[in-house]
Amino acid sequence: MNVAVIGLGLIGGSLLRALAARGHHVTGYDVSEATRHAAAEAAAEPGADGLGWRVAADIPDAVADAELVVLAVPLPALPVVTADLAGFTGLITDVTSVKGPVRDLLKGRRYVGGHPMAGKESSSFLASDPDLFDGCAWVLCLEPGETELDDWLRLAALYTSIGARVVPATADEHDEAVARISHVPHLLAAALSGLIEGNPLAGALAAGSFRDGTRVAATRAELIAAMCGGNAAAVRRVLAEVLDRLEACDAELASPDPVAALTSSLRRPGELRRAWPVAGGVTVRVDREAGALLNLGRAGGWLTDAGPDLVGQRPGTDRNDS
Missing domain, CATH: 3.40.50.720 (NAD(P)-binding Rossmann-like Domain)
Structure with a gap:
């Protein structure tokens, strides 16, 4: 090409x-x-x-x-x-x-x-x-009634050929998802990084949890601002969820037994993180139509081969997209 x-x-x-x-x-x-x-x-x-x-x-x-x-x-x-x-x-x-x-x-x-x-x-x-x-998720947007399926499939074949996992989604679904797993985490990393300003002792003691939680704050400010500002509506919705959770943590810390309160509320997030990324999955053949492809993406699946037969992976299930 x-x-x-x-x-x-x-x-x-x-x-x-x-x-x-x-x-x-x-x-x-x-x-x-x-x-x-x-x-x-x-x-x-x-x-x-x-x-x-x-x-x-x-x-x-x-x-x-x-x-x-x-x-x-x-x-x-x-x-x-x-x-x-x-x-x-x-x-x-x-x-x-x-x-x-x-x-x-x-x-x-x-x-x-x-x-x-x-x-x-x-x-x-x-x-x-x-x-x-190689092995990365590459979202390709598929807008029902707008996107030419042949164009979409041509790009899917190109990107799977360089090792990417092609994930079908609409633009709106993509923007909501990346607000959760990329854009708001960049803002949180920036906020956490600011905690060592003026505190050399904190900087000297910072180790793995600080490093892992702040890594993306090293990204150029212009890039973070462009992606968060360009997705402002979705980022604000997700940020409100995070602020609510942090306010709940503050209330739990102020409770008579903060250890018990926090232990209870932290269990579910720990389970979610330990279960990610999803291990394994089931190989499925996918119909060459928008609905089947979008259902694959919404289930957390992706295409691995966009040749004459569309082959994908759907994690944690034996359902077929057809």
Whole structure:
């Protein structure tokens, strides 16, 4: 496939490398001249992934011969970038961590929203890795009555070929889910990180629980702000749930027997965390229609093969999607 990747940070650069390693003809572009230079140098290195890749001077050049354009830029940059795609009639996807606003922006275009649940604290091309998506969940948005199923399946086949687990969901379902497992956790990590400011003793004593609970706070502030601000409605709903739970903890600590009160309320969260991620699952064959695919995603399942037969995994059940 002839693919153009616009934006060559961690995700875009890793996708560029992964697709090139599998023989696709890939062209990359980034607004940063330094990033373009780094990508061009990497393509010229002996042993570069697959057939290497081309780095374009601008977006029109990058998409001139493309069948697929992948937008790998932050949400605030998308209106400017999509304006340069005015003459492009092929398939467009993205890797943005919020899907509703992008769906609305690209309404009327051949568009399938995407979001790979992969990353590192570093976000530059120099951190890119062709194996970044191996085993990761890659959401592909499927809007009943809007998304062309053939386009969706084409992307599902492309992404499963680089090792991703493709999870079908609508944009709204995606945005609610990532508010719970990514966006609010980033805000919580930032709040926890602030607790060591002005307290060197606390910083010296901090160990595993602090490290694990604050890891994503090291992400660039602009990226956290873009994903949380772009998903503000869902983030506020989920944040309200967390604040209610913290207020309940405060009440339990103020009770006559705080140990007993906390022990009781902490049991269920502990059970949930110990049961995640779900171990194992059942292989299922999935009908090639939107309803069956969305049911698979809603059950916590995913596609592992999007060839002539759609094969997936549905955790913890022997039900079939058909």
